[in-house]
Amino acid sequence: FKALLFLSSGAVILAVHHEQDIFKMGGLRKKIPLVFWCYIIGGGALAAIPWVTVGFYSKEAILWETYATGHLVLFYMGVFGAFLTAIYTFRMIWIIFFGEEKTHAHKLSGVSYWLPLTVLLVLSTAVGAWITPPLQGVLPESMGHLLEVAGQAHAKHTAEYIAMGAMAAGLILAALLYVVNKGRMLTSFKRSRIGGALYHWCYHGLGFDALYDIIFVKPFLFIGRLLKADPIDKTWYILPKLASAGNKVLSATQTGSLRGYATSFGLGMAVLLVLVMMTVV
Structure with a gap:
């Protein structure tokens, strides 16, 4: 389903003439209906819609393992992630495919367009959950699986209900904010001091972009500036320069004077x- 969403994003970008700002899109569900349904299924799998999408079976399995092994902090972090995922996925689909059309889009066609999307669309439904993982039986069995085999996975449904509740809460909140309220509450909150700071922090990748810049980018550029003059090659240039200097010294002794040669001899x-x-002696 991640591949489906990436490929669908590429189709959207092509349809709107390489525009990549979602706030300049809108109303695309009528122009590219296949991509719209790809987003519905792929986004549903990303948010882990229960039973009908493949994302439910993968995400719930991960959350169940953290719950079964007693890592409750990781479990609730994952649940919070599921809550946020439902919000931003609903927001993305609503902004791109509903509302008025802000950028003129053209229809897409051709087998190279619909065939890969259709294949990934089918595999992103519950059908994809039928695929047997290639390393099943190779890697050690997980705690959650062992509890299920032993018939002691009593808490599995509890973990699933908590995760599904977080997902449902995220979808409901997103619908209230973007469909019912039409984003007015978020706009007014963004204009407040706390909201503006929070928006700035989120817009800039929660500070991770700045952190990457300090840890990776600036040291890399510094090393690049040091190596720009190529000090290694300049070190090796000493040998030919010494040879050239010796050649000049010896060449100066070749005067062509017999008297000078005899004196040197x-x-x-x-x-x-x-x-x-x-x-x-």
Whole structure:
């Protein structure tokens, strides 16, 4: 279903002439109905709509494992994530496919358009839950699975009901905020001091973008500036420069004067004789 949503996003971008700002879209369900249903099923799987989408079986399995192993903090963090996912998924679908059309969109057609979307659409329903995981029976069995086999998974339905309740609450809240209230409450809250700060924090990725910039981007650029002059190659350049300097020195001795050569020869022989005498003594 993640692949379905990514591919559907690409189809939306193509339909609206490569526009990627969802607030400049709207009313697309009539122009690209297949993509609309792909978003409904894919978004439903992302929010883990019970029993009819494949996302329910994967997300609930993860939450059940955290609950079964006693990691309740992780479990409720996952439940809160499910609550937020339901809100932003509903918001995304509502803004893109409902309301008035803000950017003219053209219809999409062709087998390369509908075939992959249809395949992923079917697999994102409960049909996808029939697929056997390729590593089943290879990796160690999880605690939740062992409890189910032993008939002791009494709390599994409790974990599922909590997760489904969070998902339903997220969908209801999103419907109230964006359909009934039409976003007016959020707009007024965003204009307040606390709301503005919270909006700024969320809009900038909860501060993670700035954190990545400090930890990864700025050190990388600093190292890049250091290596821009290529100090390694410049170190190796010392060898050819030494060879070139030696060549210039030796070339200066090639004057073509026989008198100079004879004098150099004589001085060289004298030096050798002195060295030999010192060695013998």
